[in-house]
Amino acid sequence: MPNSLFLRVPKKEGEKYRRELSDEGVLRKDAKITSDLSFIYLPISRKFKTNLKILKRLSIPLSKKPRSxxxxxxxxxxxxxxxxxxxxxxxxxxxxxxxxxxxxxxxxxxxxxxxxxxxxxxxxxxxxxxxxxxxxxxxxxxxxx
The missing domain is CATH 3.30.300.110 (Met-10+ protein-like domains)
Structure with missing residues (x-):
């Protein structure tokens, strides 16, 4: 599986960034949003200029439940x-x-x-x-x- 890009954001600001990325068309809909104790990892389709850390991961959960x-x-x-x-x-x-x-x-x-x-x-x-x-x-x- 190819590397996938994730934007690491603090949990308290996760929804704000999720909406912004979705409005910009950068948020991937086919990958699952994951989290740990302090951060949320938002799957993104391409790199862009930001002061937050963009991570590469080898394995991402793509099995998102169908929406309809x-x-x-x-x-x-x-x-x-x-x-x-x-x-x-x-x-x-x-x-x-x-x-x-x-x-x-x-x-x-x-x-x-x-x-x-x-x-x-x-x-x-x-x-x-x-x-x-x-x-x-x-x-x-x-x-x-």
């Missing part, structure tokens, strides 16, 4: 399948309730795993199997994960 379900499913579903995926879903406590189109029924487990990867607080992923029914407007669901 689409990011988690890239490479697992085709672009047309991703386009047909319903973008919204309900989270009630630690339960996610999805609406999965019929064209994606065979990929429902992949979709459920993607939801739990994006939302680590979700312990149970269900899909809607019926509309609202009865006096109390109850919906039937199938547990996927």
């Amino acid at each position: 379900i689409e990011d988690a499913l890239k490479g697992k579903l085709s672009q047309s399948q991703l386009a047909s995926l319903t973008k919204s879903f309900d989270i009630i406590g630690d339960i996610a309730i999805l609406e999965i189109p019929a064209s994606l029924q065979k990929h429902e487990l992949k979709i459920a795993k993607a939801v739990s990867a994006v939302h680590p607080n979700v312990k149970c992923v269900c899909k809607k199997t019926s509309g609202m029914q009865g006096k109390f407007r109850i919906r039937k669901v199938k547990v996927l994960l």
Whole structure:
């Protein structure tokens, strides 16, 4: 793995520098921000003039969690399948309730795993199997994960 650049900033000023680097387009989004007891190490894409110390590291954690379900499913579903995926879903406590189109029924487990990867607080992923029914407007669901 090639050397990666990090900007070392005091912990108290970490958020200020993170915002500045992000606004300048220097902060890397594919690498994880790390820290120790006194400093935060912000991954940067290139060198620039600063009075802070820029460090080179050999190993950086690149396995950042996906920011959206689409990011988690890239490479697992085709672009047309991703386009047909319903973008919204309900989270009630630690339960996610999805609406999965019929064209994606065979990929429902992949979709459920993607939801739990994006939302680590979700312990149970269900899909809607019926509309609202009865006096109390109850919906039937199938547990996927």
